[in-house]
Amino acid sequence: MTTAEEPAITCPVDHGLLDFNPMVSPHREDPHLFYRAAREQPPALSPTLGAYMVTRYDDLVTVIDDPETYSSKPAVPLMYSNPPEVVEVLRAGNVPETGAVVNEDEPEHTPIRRVFDAGFTGARVRAMMPTMRATADSLVDAFATGGIEHSTPAGEPSAIPARGRADLVAQYAVPFVQSVISAIIGYPPQDTAQIQIWTDDVATLWNPLAPLEDRIASAGRMGDYTVYLQALIDERRAHPREDLISDLVHGANGYPGLSDALVHNITRGAARVAGFDTTRDAITATMLAILQNPDVHDRVLADPARTIPKVTEEVLRRDAPHRGLFRVTTRDTVLGGTELPAGTMVLLLFGSGNRDETRFPLPDTVDIDRPNVRQHLAFGRGLHVCPGAPMARAEIRVALETLVRRLPEMRLADGYTPSYIASYFFRGLETLDVTW
Template sequence: MTDFTTTDYFSDESVAADTYPYFDFLLEGRRVWREPHHGVVMVAGHEEVLTVLRDAATFSNVNIVAGPSFKFPVELTGDDVTEQVEQCRDAVPMGDQIISFDPPKHTAHRGLLMGLITPKRLKENEEFMWRLADRQLDVVLPGGQCEFIDDFAQPYTLLVIADLLGVPESDHPSLLRQAGVGRRLLGDTGEDEGRPHHPLDFLYGYFTERIEELRREPRGDVLTGMARATFPDGSTPEPVDVARIAANLFSAGQETTVRLLSTALRLICDEPGLQQRLREHRELIPRFIEETLRLESPIKGAFRLALKTTTLAGVEIPAGSTIMLLHGATGRDPRQFECPHEMRIDRPNVRQHISFGAGIHTCPGAPLARAEGRVVIERLFDRTNEIRVSEAAHGPAGARRYEYLPTYMIHGLRALTLEFS
């Protein structure tokens, strides 16, 4: 096994391209380990990550995307830095987003979000997923191949969330253009004009404007429900608070689901016998999606901050320490999963992965992502006899050439060219 003791996980490009040897290194006796370059406490073990996820009083989400080198504007001192952190939240990247909130603010905003993602709404949204899948396949299948991420997954996941939140279908082409995705579906050519610096910045303005409009003139649709939603205590959120929740659902839900879909299709094509087995036994598709999440979680890891001095797996963690929870490693913990590097859709504990997190911050979009995966795979199977990875783009089976996103938080392909019969 490679010794990664002196490797900088956060800057080494070879680790970003293939993280799993590094994860194996941690799981082999370093399930909680302070890496030497930034002083970040790396938590790789399944049990240890669960412990952190379930203890929001000790481990804060405030720095969830802040990075290994972020420094608070004041020095965090003492064995309990909770009050100091609260005074500095505005200085933390994404500090205005629900993913970085802690109770009681998180409780209120999550209550608002869950009021929007109801079982009834999810069922209606799934009906839209089937129609949308057919609509997009009508565009990409006739050509016999597509670059799956740009041509299908990116626009598909964006429009699924748009429908969930009640964005009228008449606004969908505008959303695709402003987000810079779905060019093939829209029939666009040439350079984009007027696209915001961040592809989802426009959502703040879109939803704030719509919420204000529908509070003045309610219409009885889903967006009106968003506009009239209240916090659990009965108070009315500011329009921008609702807009932030909606935009966060877009940004977090779209990116991770795109990576899930592309990984699932790659595995379907590359794992010997898997595609035929799933085609013949469609009831196994949900289990396959769970095993995909376990084996190659879209989230490599996310940060936490120790609010109080504590001990985890025998390792002392002083208050103020930056922690990185390695979701991508937990699915390969041999203490939890037998033969963890193998794809086994019939493993008995297939749903015990924690790719969607756990505790109060469990991903609220988990049912949505699972449904998207199932619908896309089923519809592709319905409308094709065979799906293949393009050898021209990625090389022959057994010697594939895949490029992965060079990040320390997200696991996913840059591109995936598929061919269809």
């Protein structure tokens, strides 16, 4: 993403270091190679992304806590900011677009955010817990049968064979989070596979590093997604339910319902894309940390209710599932020693700030007793802190509690080496192969 006038670089730039591209090696496998080195100098320009990289914790907090100087308007790229070939296809499909809630500054932000928040209240989290537990148990049951449906007494999990193998990404985290987020939003469960295709298309259209042909193909499917979502919006307008689409359509917390275009944008983007990828990746990253660290594993098995929340927060810090968001300066300013003219793009790299040595000693270590772990930025901070964070924490806790309760002998498969998806915004495992 570029600005109309590229800002001047005010510090020495090593293009080998600062040409950050999380889609390819070596940054795809380990972005911390970049983060560690980048924190040693002031914010500098990445030629690939056309934005200044903000990697140090204090600089990140400065930006987040000053929305008047650092506007959120470009936080997530708009689909219509794609090349003309992509935009032409989107227009042909009558695909609506507005700024997402994460792209809004005040005063526009609050009326949208307060309606959005209604989908993730404490009451909604508590209401979803039985669904989460039943879904997690049914997925572990499927490990026993290779996914073949079978019958067990109501409410009674099936026995797991003494020996087995599973991929906790494809066979557990993906279907678990899909089921939960669909229920929260109000998507019919039978449509999950198609909705996931469309969700991946939205992420592709947000990704300025995705191949042009992939973006054109994704744009071609957005017309069908638009028709599908509009039918749900119209149905909820006539017959509201206890789901996010109904909240967005009818309003909540004293604020009126949103326009159909905003409902489209929030539902397909902030709710479905962000709500799926980040939670899926947090579940598997946390399980990987448990299995890689024997002392943590022992503590989790001995006291899961107390220990799982602790290890979850530490892994959210150490392996933030969301890479970061853009901001643009509204006036000339100086950040961490770098002069930034008005209109300069910056990219907030939360994963780097979460391993800043000045804030988190021994940042690469998994320390589940870290006293300041809740200062991590995995869910953002301030005005745009993630509204779904309480729901995500509940999903992670239930998913992990179920695994350690049902499969206490689980271990990493022999020869397993972590590999990571090629993603612009998210950092997640491709597979997590385990045996027991």
